[in-house]
Amino acid sequence: MEKIIEQLEKLNIDKKDYDFFGKSIVKIDYKPYLKEEKKGKLILMTSINPTPAGEGKTTTAIGLVDGLNYIGKKAILALREPSLGPVFGRKGTATGGGESEVLPVDKINLHFTGDFHAITSANNLVSAAIDNELYWANKLNIDINKVVWKRCMDLNDRALRDVEIKVSKKITRKEQFTITAASNMMTILSLSKDEFDLRERLDNSLIAFDLEGKEIFLKQLGVTGSLMALLKDAIKPNFVLTKYDSPTLVHCGPFANIATGTNSIISTKLGLSLADYTIVESGFGSDLGFEKFMDVINVENNLIPDCVVTVVTLRALNLHNDFENNFVHLEKHLKHIKLYGLNLVVAINYIEGDKQSDLEKLQDWLSANGYEWELNQAYILGAKGAEKLANKVSEVSNNEFEFKKLIVGNETIEEKIQKIAKNIYFLDSYNMSEIAREKMVRIQKSEFAKLPLCMVKTHISIDGNDKNDPNYQLEIQDIEVNSGAKFILVYTNDVLSMPGLGKEANYKTIDLVDGEITGLE
Numbered sequence: 093m094e095k096i097i098e099q100l101e102k103l104n105i106d107k108k109d110y111d112f113f114g115k116s117i118v119k120i121d122y123k124p125y126l127k128e129e130k131k132g133k134l135i136l137m138t139s140i141n142p143t144p145a146g147e148g149k150t151t152t153a154i155g156l157v158d159g160l161n162y163i164g165k166k167a168i169l170a171l172r173e174p175s176l177g178p179v180f181g182r183k184g185t186a187t188g189g190g191e192s193e194v195l196p197v198d199k200i201n202l203h204f205t206g207d208f209h210a211i212t213s214a215n216n217l218v219s220a221a222i223d224n225e226l227y228w229a230n231k232l233n234i235d236i237n238k239v240v241w242k243r244c245m246d247l248n249d250r251a252l253r254d255v256e257i258k259v260s261k262k263i264t265r266k267e268q269f270t271i272t273a274a275s276n277m278m279t280i281l282s283l284s285k286d287e288f289d290l291r292e293r294l295d296n297s298l299i300a301f302d303l304e305g306k307e308i309f310l311k312q313l314g315v316t317g318s319l320m321a322l323l324k325d326a327i328k329p330n331f332v333l334t335k336y337d338s339p340t341l342v343h344c345g346p347f348a349n350i351a352t353g354t355n356s357i358i359s360t361k362l363g364l365s366l367a368d369y370t371i372v373e374s375g376f377g378s379d380l381g382f383e384k385f386m387d388v389i390n391v392e393n394n395l396i397p398d399c400v401v402t403v404v405t406l407r408a409l410n411l412h413n414d415f416e417n418n419f420v421h422l423e424k425h426l427k428h429i430k431l432y433g434l435n436l437v438v439a440i441n442y443i444e445g446d447k448q449s450d451l452e453k454l455q456d457w458l459s460a461n462g463y464e465w466e467l468n469q470a471y472i473l474g475a476k477g478a479e480k481l482a483n484k485v486s487e488v489s490n491n492e493f494e495f496k497k498l499i500v501g502n503e504t505i506e507e508k509i510q511k512i513a514k515n516i517y518f519l520d521s522y523n524m525s526e527i528a529r530e531k532m533v534r535i536q537k538s539e540f541a542k543l544p545l546c547m548v549k550t551h552i553s554i555d556g557n558d559k560n561d562p563n564y565q566l567e568i569q570d571i572e573v574n575s576g577a578k579f580i581l582v583y584t585n586d587v588l589s590m591p592g593l594g595k596e597a598n599y600k601t602i603d604l605v606d607g608e609i610t611g612l613e
Contacts, residue, residue, distance in 0.1 A: 099339045100331070103168070103366045110331065113205045116196050118331040120341075122362045123286065132168075132364045133489045136397035137373040138382040140404055140425045141412065141553055144182065147405045148441040148471065152478075153373045154192040155470025156401065156439075156485060158336040159478030160369050165486060168367040169194075169338060170359045172375070173208065173330070173345040174201045175273040177248040177591055180599040185612050186345075191474035193335045198609040200332065200342060208246045208272055208345070210326040214319045215277035219243045219267075221313045222299060223259045232308055236265040238301040240572065241310075242589075243267060244275035250592030270589040274350040279577035281323060282344040282356045283389070290327060294319055297576030310576070329359040336475045339367070348375025349551050350589050352384050352577075360395060369486070376551035378402065378428040383516050386432055387499050388544045388579050399435040399489035402426060403468075406446045406454070415450060419457050424518060424554055426463060431515055433496040435488045438465040439481055444472065464488050499544060505532050505571070508545050509582060513566060517555040522566035528583075531571045535580065538573075546579040548587045556585050 093115045100110060100118065109121040137153045153169060160167035171194065174186035185201045187194040194200060203209070218241055225232055236259075245252065252269035259265060272278055276297060284290035295311035302308055310316065329343040343359035346352045353375030354360075363370035374381025382400070389395060402425060412421035429436045438458055440451065451467075458465040466484040469477035498515060499508055513519045524532070535541060550556050557564040570583040593599070601611035 095337055096331070096333055099333060099337060102166075103339060105366070113330075114199070116332060117199060117205060119205060119325060119328045120331050120362070122329055122358050125365050126286070126358070126361055132367045132370050133398040134360070134364060134395060135369060135371045135485060135489060136382065136385060136400045137371065138378045138400060138402050138425075138429075139376070140402070140408055140422055141377040141379070141551065143405075143408050143411050147403050147408050148443075149373050149403050150186060151188045151190070151192040151471050152401070152403045152439050152441050152468050152481075153371050154188040154194060154334050154338075154340075155468055155475070155478035156481060157338040157340070157369075157371050158192065158334055158470060158475035159482030160371075160486065161336070161338050162475035162479060163482050163486070165369055165482070166367045167338065167369040167371065168363040169334070169340040169371045170355045170363045171340065171342050171373055172353075172355045173204060173342050175208070175271065175345055175347075176202070176246045177271045177273065179612070180593070180602070181248045181591065181597055182594045188334075189613065190471035191335060191477070192470045194332055194340050194342065195335060196332070197612055201612055202609070204342075205325070205330050207326040207330070207343070210322050211275070211277050211281060212244055212246055212272045214322040215244045215272070215275045217318060217322065218277075218297075218299065218310060218313070218315060221315045223257070225313065226259050226263055226265075232312055233302040233304070234300045234308060235303050236263065239265065239267075239299065240301075241276060241297070241299040242270050244270045244272045244277070246272035248591040248593045250590065253588065253590045268590070270350075271347070271591060273345050273347040274589040276574060276576060278344065278346050279351045279574060279579075281327060282346045282352060282354075283577055284327065285357055285361075287320070287327060290323065291316060291320055293576040293578070298573055327358065329356065329362055348381040348384065349587055350548050352388055352546065353381035354385055354389060357389070357395075369489075377554070378425045379516050379554045380547075380549060380551055382428060383512065384546060387512070388546050391499075391501075391544045392578075396495050397434055399437060399485055400429045401437050401439050401485060402429065403439050403441050404454070405441050405443060406450050407443065409450075409454065415453065419454070421554070423461075428516060431496070431498060433494045435491050435493050436464065437481075437485050437488050438463055439468045440465060442467055442469045442472070501542065505536050505541060505545070505580065509568065512545065512547060517549075517566065519555055519566055522568055524568040525570070528568045528571045535571065535573055540573045540575060540580065543573070543578055543580050545582050546574070546577070548581055548583045550585060550587055
């Protein structure tokens with residue numbers, strides 16, 4: 093408790109503005125601090141397409157904040173909250189590992205401060221209110237076949253992807269569950285700037301269409317006040333420390349292949365107002381989290397990164413055959429960063445057993461092609477192991493750059509899709525289903541046409557061609573408006589919003605032994 097109080101005092105956070113959850117977790121009232129102008133530099137973490145085990149973006153982000161503080165900088169980290177789905181599924185924890193960890197691992201990865209429970213409850217209260225309206229005479233004239241708001245839960249459960257619910261003896265309707273991290277409520281809270289903005293986004297969330305095809309919004313249910321009550325504490329960022337006592341904000345957790353894939357706007361802006369460097373992680377590779385950060389999150393919030401750190405590992409480069417193909421996969425990801433004119437550092441996340449000859453080959457290629465790079469050994473050596481990376485990022489973040497927008501804002505929906513397909517996925521063409529095209533035409537005529545696109549895409553490959561099909565075409569299967577999050581969802585291929593559990597799921601390894609939770613490594 094003393095260590096966390098010491099860090100809060102260093103950040104000039106008044107004791108009246110935070111509350112403890114146990115001894116090592118704090119909730120911060122962000123409002124007094126967001127009034128200050130941004131003073132810190134924003135460092136955005138991304139990566140190449142990861143292996144199933146991930147490439148250590150979180151580990152590198154934790155190492156970097158520890159490294160920056162180690163060399164005398166004032167740095168803070170802002171991460172997503174873990175979802176129970178991956179924790180009990182295949183991926184495991186989302187708090188780093190080795191010497192690069194955010195603590196307490198068990199609490200953060202399980203119930204934490206109850207934010208996910210509050211978000212799940214709020215999301216499902218909307219669904220319950222919709223069905224309650226259907227039960228009691230349906231004065232809003234809801235078309236039961238055109239309810240777009242979905243229920244959610246924070247677990248991987250494939251049985252809930254498509255279900256039929258019985259509202260009354262006479263009324264049944266089809267329903268879909270998403271995982272909480274992919275829910276409307278999660279994206280709405282993640283992108284809200286404050287309580288006022290949250291209330292406005294909730295009110296204006298599209299929930300269904302009536303029998304005449306007219307839009308029905310959440311405010312018509314009269315449920316917004318109850319949702320605000322449920323989210324009263326969940327909107328406040330959580331504050332914890334790394335193993336090396338670096339301050340860390342852990343708040344909200346939207347998936348990157350379905351939603352925006354980074355922590356809340358509130359926690360990012362809080363970090364920028366408190367410290368000289370704020371490190372933020374975007375989910376999966378630069379074709380997903382990074383692109384969405386630049387074209388969705390940054391569209392309203394002026395959050396232009398002063399430096400982008402792209403994490404690579406030898407195992408991922410081998411997965412994509414880069415050592416045989418002259419690093420063509422890596423170069424595509426690095427082109428994404430340069431597309432926006434941003435400063436870039438490549439962080440080589442060292443893993444024990446990496447071949448020295450491969451490391452040298454990668455380093456030689458990066459240097460020959462003019463890329464700034466540094467080795468990260470924080471997983472093994474802690475803050476000291478990230479010292480060189482921290483110095484490199486600090487140096488490069490001071491370089492001048494000219495930010496270039498990919499989506500300027502006046503394009504049609506199809507022009508936006510074409511730009512992302514061409515510049516991010518490196519595709520000259522795609523197929524669009526009849527349903528998706530019909531919806532696109534309708535949305536293009538509406539007030540939502542100017543909203544940015546949130547692309548729903550697999551994380552395994554840049555273009556979605558996971559099976560290396562020589563006749564592959566990207567398939568635009570569906571298009572929906574998330575008016576509360578203020579973006580248009582474009583569904584490609586067969587990406588699921590409710591994952592399933594694998595044959596050897598991580599829940600088989602987790603246990604409680606002598607009062608201590610095990611198996612979360």
